[in-house]
Amino acid sequence: MNAEPTTLPTAADIASAATRIRHLVRRTPVLQLAAGELDVPVPVTLKLKYLQHTGSFKVRGASNAIALLGADQRVLPGVGVCCASGGNHGAAVAWAASRAGLRATVFVPDFAPAAKTDVIEAFGARLRRVEGFYADALTASRRYAEEENALRIDAYDAPSTVAGQGTLGLELVGQLPEGCPVLVGCGGGGLYAGVALAMAGRNPVTAVEPVSAPSLASALRAGEPVDVEVGGVAVDSLGARRAGRIATAVGLSLGMETLTVPDTAIVATRRLLWQRLRIVAEPGGVTALAALLDQPARFPDGAAVVVSGANTTPS
The missing domain is CATH 3.40.50.1100 (Rossmann fold)
Known part of the structure; x- marks a missing residue:
């Protein structure tokens, strides 16, 4: 979307x-x-x-993207969001989603440091580790969005984020x-x-x-x-x-x-x-x-x- x-x-x-x-x-x-x-x-x-x-x-981009989703009449209460991240974007999405009452699932490379993944989980997001690099986490997040009808919050290449x-x-x-x-x-x-x-x-x-x-x-x-x-x-x-x-x-x-x-x-x-x-x-x-x-x-x-x-x- x-x-x-x-x-x-x-x-x-x-x-x-x-x-x-x-x-x-x-x-x-x-x-x-x-x-x-x-x-x-x-x-x-x-x-x-x-x-x-x-x-x-990263909170700036994530907050704007999620606020726009909240204003979109196609988005129903309880619909989940997801993203791929090296860690910081995922933490921002987790934080913004928790404030908006949305479920968040964050895909990160398996080497993502605990200093970042701990923040993601502290805000209630589900953490999914993916073998490889950011690009591999991005592929997994896209697949998840299609299968679960989740809304994907892009880390850097969507107008709302930028x-x-x-x-x-x-x-x-x-x-x-x-x-x-x-x-x-x-x-x-x-x-x-x-x-x-x-x-x-x-x-x-x-x-x-x-x-x-x-x-x-x-x-x-x-x-x-x-x-x-x-x-x-x-x-x-x-x-x-x-x-x-x-x-x-x-x-x-x-x-x-x-x-x-x-x-x-x-x-x-x-x-x-x-x-x-x-x-x-x-x-x-x-x-x-x-x-x-x-x-x-x-x-x-x-x-x-x-x-x-x-x-x-x-x-």
């Missing part, structure tokens, strides 16, 4: 989503750091998105000066697409991917989504084998080139955040910051970075 993934959400869709979910989500703060505070010679603004419900930005993520961009408009570059971590690309659409013409937005999972970079080179091998330390959150059509279309329309960073930079950034700021973030949550620390010359006047998730353990 999802809309065609090539349909891009409009500015009006994102504004409507912001109104729709304003009482559900938290407005998270930014932390401004002077040049040198994070061993980088430029100022850095951290958007502390891990302070959102369930520990990641519009919800785009509300983060609207929030940043009120927190950042015009022209300040914004870096976001990217798996399937829902966060990048939503924020880029919301801030288009005001702030340039760049997607950052691990070298070990270059889904959007490969899609932009090919001109369309293509399958890539994925792995590395951030695979549980940025491990989409194929970038979304929405993110690809947005990236192509804006002429955006992704940045990629090695796992070593991600691990070092995660350690630095803990040492300097006592922030415990997951690898995918610091990937965007890793690009700024690894390639500061690209942003001589500094940049804002979304620290997108913290469903992890300190070790």
Whole structure:
């Protein structure tokens, strides 16, 4: 029942989503750091998105998608929802579904960490582990949706999800000066697409991917989504084998080139955040910051970075 993934959400869709979910989500703060505070010679603004419900930005997209389902007269009370997730989207769907009184079934790769699956189950969702990667969990969720007549909440390639993520961009408009570059971590690309659409013409937005999972970079080179091998330390959150059509279309329309960073930079950034700021973030949550620390010359006047998730353990 999802809309065609090539349909891009409009500015009006994102504004409507912001109104729709304003009482559900938290407005998270930014932390401004002077040049040198994070061993980088430029100022850095951290958007502390891990302070959102369930520990990641994903609640925005899931809440908007489920709120729209609740307004759809075809959806009967008690109908279940399902999704595929590396963990964070599943936790967000579980949280939003519990608030809406809906059953939720979440499919995750079998390596999904307990720090994420525990959150999913804490909100009452049924957890289904699938052997393989996110793409395999996605296949299983689609099969389940057909067999059980459940409504599937897409993690990153549905207009309702992307519009919800785009509300983060609207929030940043009120927190950042015009022209300040914004870096976001990217798996399937829902966060990048939503924020880029919301801030288009005001702030340039760049997607950052691990070298070990270059889904959007490969899609932009090919001109369309293509399958890539994925792995590395951030695979549980940025491990989409194929970038979304929405993110690809947005990236192509804006002429955006992704940045990629090695796992070593991600691990070092995660350690630095803990040492300097006592922030415990997951690898995918610091990937965007890793690009700024690894390639500061690209942003001589500094940049804002979304620290997108913290469903992890300190070790």
